[in-house]
Amino acid sequence: MRRLAVFLASSDGHDPAHAELAAHVGGDLARRGIGLVYGGGSTGLMGILADSAMKAGGEVIGVMPRGMIEREWAREEVTELVICDSMHERKAVMADRADAFVALPGGLGTLEEIFEVWSWRQLGLHAKPVGFLDAGGFWTPLIGALHSLTDAGFLAASTLEDLAVAPDLPGLLEALEERLRRAPRPAHGA
Template sequence: MRRLAVFIASSHGNDPAYAGLAADVGAELARRGIGLVYGGGRSGLMGVVADSALKAGGEVIGVMPRSMIDREWAHHELTELHICETMHERKALMAEHADAFAALPGGLGTLEEIFEVWSWRQLGLHAKPVGLLDFGGFWTPLVDALRGITDAGFLPAATLDDLAVEPDLAALLTALDERVTGTAEPAHGPSFNQLRTSADVPDSTV
């Protein structure tokens, strides 16, 4: 795994332990030589994980829509900052640059991002593994809900089993590596460029 896309909160949350986790993840990815791909923000846990990886000498690639950059939400000290036009294009660009995806503690945005790339994997649009870092049981209620959805017949058991869920980063990276089956291009179906809503607008890098 060369690069991991991390979906994580743009706020700090109520427990300082979340910031500690984000810092540990950033530092450990850098130590292992795994590049960080994330949403490009400088605030909240997003900023913590990016700053920690950068401080440890790691590669950090951010992707952010122009409207958010105009609001001065971007982190401008990254290895690369890709500017796009839409939120959907943002996810597609992050997916292009990453070999796997992981959700750390976060809210609606984090949920929306991890579910979309997981859906893409289920549909065969890519072969890149997807996982949840279940720090302190943060994602356990969600996993329980997903089991209920599976029991109700709306989610294949194989799809749920394909989701890596681990309590710490080392175990999650191992589980993701075990699921890597060829991440350079989608297994079949459209490319990530075709998934963008603004495919005719090239991304820019600063």
């Protein structure tokens, strides 16, 4: 895995453990030689993640729509800042630049982004693995709700089993790598 797209909050949240997690993930990815692709923000968990990766000498690619840059929300001190025209384009660029996707603590935007790339994988539009870093059990209630969808017949058990979930970064990276090794590539090369 050369690059990992990370979706997470542009705010700090209430629990300082989330900021510590973002800092740990950014630094650890850099030390492992895994490039970071993220939403390009300078605030909240996004900013902490990018700062930590940059301080550890990592590659950091931020992707942000022009309108958000005009509001001065971008962290410009990154390896590369990709400016796009819309949120839709932002997600497409992030998906193109990454080999896998992970959700850290966040809200609606984080959920929307991770669910979109997960549904793309399920539809065969790409073969890149998707996961949730469930540190401190943050995503446990959501994973429980997803099991309810499977029980109700709205989410295939195989789709849910394909989702990588781990309480720590090493375990999650291992699960993502395992899915990369076994995943057939779509015919269109996405």
